[in-house]
Amino acid sequence: MPPAQTSRVHLTAAATSALPRWLLLALCIIYGLSGLFLRDPWKNEDAAGFGVMWTLAQGGVQDWLLPNIVGRPHIEDGPLVFWIGALMIKLFGWLLGAADAARLSTALFFFVTCASIWYGAYLLGRRAEVQPFEFAFGGQPKARDYGRTLADGALLIFLACVGLAQRGHETTAQVGQMYCIALMLYGLIRSLDKPNQGALWLGLGLGAFGLASGPVMPLVLTASLLLATWVCPQRSWRRVLSISLPLALAIVLAWFAAAYFGADERSDAVAFIREWSRFDRRMYGVPVPEVLGFIARNLLLYTWPVWPLAIWAWHSWDGMRRAPHIVLPLALLLPQLVLLAMQQTGGDMQYILLLPPLAMLATFGLPTLKRSIINAIDWFAVFSFTILCGFVWLIWIAKLTGYPPKIARNVYRLLPGYVPEFSVIALIAALLVTAAWILIVRWRVSRAPKMIWRSVVISAAGATLMWVLMMTLWLPTINYGKTYRDVAEAAAMALPSTYQCVQPIRMGDAQLASFAYFGHIRFGGPEDNCDVLLRHDPQNYGEPTSVSRFQWRLIWEGRRPSDRDERFRMYHLQPLAEKPSRAPSFSDIRRRRH
Secondary structure, eight states: OOHHHHOOOOOOGGGGOOOOHHHHHHHHHHHHHTTSSSSOOOTTHHHHHHHHHHHHHHSOHHHHHSOEETTEEOOSSOSHHHHHHHHHHHHHHHHHOHHHHHHHHHHHHHHHHHHHHHHHHHHHHTSGGGOOOOOTTOOOOOHHHHHHHHHHHHHHHHHHOTTHHHHTTSOOHHHHHHHHHHHHHHHHHHTTTOHHHHHHHHHHHHHHHHHHSOSHHHHHHHHHHHHHHHHSOOTTHHHHHHHHHHHHHHHHHHHHHHHHHHSSOHHHHHHHHHHHHHHHHHTBOSOOHHHHHHHHHHHHHHTTTHHHHHHHHHHHTTTOTTSHHHHHHHHHHHHHHHHHHTBSSOOSGGGGGGHHHHHHHHGGGGGGOOHHHHHHHHHHHHHHHHHHHHHHHHHHHHHHHOOSHHHHHHHHHHSTTOOOOOOHHHHHHHHHHHHHHHHHHHHHHHOOOOOTTHHHHHHHHHHHHHHHHHHHTSHHHHHHHHOOHHHHHHHHHHSOSSOSOEEEESOOHHHHHHHHHHHOOOBOOGGGOOSEEEEEOSSOOOOOOOBTTEEEEEEEEEOOTTOSSOOEEEEEEEEOOOOOSSOOOHHHHHHHHO
C-alpha cells in the first residue's frame, strides 16, 4: 500500500491554504527587530557577548584569533559569532553606535534561522510518507501546498516560544549556535533528495557550530547523527557523511591553525585553545540534583507551547517513528537534553538551541490535532496574552501618572531613582500592535478557519505583541534596571586625572565589558602593576593589602540602584604619609580613637 494511503492525516485542500506571505514576513520582521536598538547592553550574558565583539572591533589580529574582553580571555565559546558581531561594528558602528551595530548580527542569525526552519519543514512536508490520506474522489491537498502549510506552522511555532523573546535578541554566542543547529537540520533534510548539496549544508552547519561553541556538543551531535543514519537508513548517508564530517573538521582546524601561526606568541594560542576545550569539558559531569531541579522548573515554561505539540507529534506518528520527519529532529534534540541534564551549573543559556528541532518536530503534530485541542490552545492564548497586554499597559500608565498609586510605588521601590520617559513614537507603535492583536483575535473568534496553522497563529501573534509592547512601553524601565551605564560613568569620573591602568578584582565579564565601554576605563592585568583597583564586593572583603611605602586609598564606591547585591569600590595607590617626628601625645591618641 503506498505511503499516502497509510497516513493517519485526513485533510482537505482547504486545510492547507497558505498563510498570507505579508503577514508571515511582518511577524518575523517585527519580532526580530523589536528590542535590538536604542538600548544598552544588558547584564549579564548580553553585555559579556557585546564586550567580546567590541574588543575585537577595537583590537588587532591577536584579539580576533583569541577572543577576549579588554585583555581577559573569553574561553566559554568559540569565536565565530563574535567575529560577525565585530564585523557589524566595523561596518555600521559609525552610524548606529557600537552596541546597536553589534546586535545586527543577532538580527542576521535570527532571520536565517527562520529561513532554515521554514525551508526544512517545507522539504519534509513534501515527502511522500507524510502526505494526507488520498480520498476516493480527490480533494486532498497537493504535496507542495501541504509542505508550505507545515512550513508556516513550524515558523509560527518557533515565534510563539516563550523563551525566544529575550534570549533571541541578545548578543550571545548561543544565538549564532541556534542558527547552526537550524542549518544542520536543513542540511540533513536537503540531503534526502540532494545528497551533495545537503552534505555541504550539514558540514557548514556542524563546522560553524564547532567554531561558535565548545568541542563537547559538536562531538556529541556528530555521534547522534551517525546513530540517526542507522535508525533512518538512506542509501546516500555514507556519501553525505563522507563530505560533511571532513568539511566540519576542516573549518574548526582552520581556526586552530590561524591562531597558532598568527598569534603573537604560539604558546598563547596553545594555552587559549587548551583552556577553551577544558572549560567545555568541565561544564558536564554526573547530574546534579540542583541543576535537575532548575531544569524541571524552567525548561517547560521556556519551551512553551512547543513541547506539548512535539510530544503530540511523536504520539500521533507512532507507526512511522523511523521516518525522517521524526528521526532527524530528534537526532539534534535528544543529545542536547542529555547534555542539559549533565550540566554542573543551572542556567537557561542552552535552552534556545532546542527550539529549531522542537519546532520542526512539533509542526507535524498540527495536522492530527483534534478540534477541541485546537480551540483550547486558541482560547488559552487569547485570554493569557490579552491579560498580559492589559498588565503591560497598566504598569506603563502607573509609571507615568502615578495611578494606581500602589502599583506606582512598587515600581519606584524596585527602581529607586528612575525617572519615567514618554515617547510618542513608542506609544504609537504600542497602539498599532495592540490594534493588530485585536483584529487577529476578532478574525479568529468570528470565523472557524480550517487551516492547520490556525492553532498557533494566535500564540505567535501574542508572543510578538508582548515583546513589542515591552520593547516600546517598558524599554526605558528595563534598560534602567539592566544597564551598567550610570555606575560605569560615575566610576570613570572618580578616576585620577593621570593613572596607569585599572586592575579589576572579582568583576564578571558583563561588568568588565560595561565599565570599559561606558566608562572608557583602561584595564590591565596583575602583571601590569596597575595603580588603581576596581573591586566588585558583594560582601565586605575589607581593605586591600598595602604594599611597601604605599597604601590603597578608597576614592569611590557605588552600585546600580536596582541591584542591592552589587557594590563596587575603587582604590588608588598612594605613598604612605610621613611618620610624625615626635611621639604621639595622649590627646592625639584620643582624637584617633574618636
